[in-house]
Amino acid sequence: FVGSDLGSFYISLFSPLLAIVNYAVLWLLTEVQRLIHYLTGRCTVYALDINHVLNTIGMLFTKLAVTIVAASLQLFMTMPENPNGTHAVRSHPELVWGSQEWLELVPMATLAALLYITPAVSAILFVIITSPRKASTHGNSFFTRYAFVIGHEASILPKG
Numbered sequence: 001f002v003g004s005d006l007g008s009f010y011i012s013l014f015s016p017l018l019a020i021v022n023y024a025v026l027w028l029l030t031e032v033q034r035l036i037h038y039l040t041g042r043c044t045v046y047a048l049d050i051n052h053v054l055n056t057i058g059m060l061f062t063k064l065a066v067t068i069v070a071a072s073l074q075l076f077m078t079m080p081e082n083p084n085g086t087h088a089v090r091s092h093p094e095l096v097w098g099s100q101e102w103l104e105l106v107p108m109a110t111l112a113a114l115l116y117i118t119p120a121v122s123a124i125l126f127v128i129i130t131s132p133r134k135a136s137t138h139g140n141s142f143f144t145r146y147a148f149v150i151g152h153e154a155s156i157l158p159k160g
Contacts, residue, residue: 009075009092009105013112016068019060023053051145058148061120072116075102075109124149 030048061068070077078087078097087097095102127149134142143150 010108012071012074012091013109016061016064016071016116020057023057027053049144051141054145055147058123058146061116062124062148065120068116069113072109072113075105 027048027050036042074091075089075095077090079090079093081087089095089097089102095105127146131142131146131150
């Protein structure tokens with residue numbers, strides 16, 4: 001694939017992961033900052049609440065769900081049949097559906113589709129199934145963490 005335009009395929013396939021990586025690094029930096037403050041007392045702590053981080057990531061992924069799924073499935077979307085009987089991939093017309101080069105990309109595209117779709121659907125189902133029990137025991141932290149699914153802001157809920 002060296003020298004081909006398929007580098008843009010990989011970029012569009014894995015660019016949604018950058019949001020998760022960015023937030024994970026930011027959260028880890030605040031945890032290191034908290035540790036330094038604990039050990040030395042010299043560092044001002046600017047805590048990043050994990051509940052807000054997870055809600056922000058969830059909100060990004062749910063708002064961009066169609067775009068993310070389309071990016072991970074773009075390899076399987078073809079144009080109408082060419083006169084020579086082949087189908088070209090819509091996002092990369094130089095790539096023929098079913099060719100050796102296409103077959104080499106299928107595992108990566110399948111992995112990306114599973115990586116984006118399965119955790120998102122699982123997280124939403126988890127919240128829906130466990131919300132009656134967890135909402136009563138975890139209070140505002142539950143609503144803050146999963147506001148992207150439930151549609152509530154913790155600030156509008158009663159304190160307690």
